[in-house]
Amino acid sequence: MYDDHKEHGEDMSYENEGGTVTIPLKEYDKLRSRQSYITDKSLISVIDKIEELVRALRKHIVRSDFD
Secondary structure, three states: OOOOHHHHHHHHHHHOOOOOOOOOHHHHHHHHHHOOOOOOHHHHHHHHHHHHHHHHHHOOOOOOOOO
8 A cells, every 4th residue: 555664654644634724823812713703605595685674574563452
């Protein structure tokens, strides 16, 4: 499978790496600040449509008693 031990050793070194990624603190802070915002265009489109439908429904709400 491997032509030499050097190639095999290099592949084995990647197996010991964990799922940790190191990024600068500024970049981390930027990502944390963006976490509270919705940025997905399709999700924003759905939210806009819901808002439009709620506005249409509010026109039919009458807040008085019919006694």
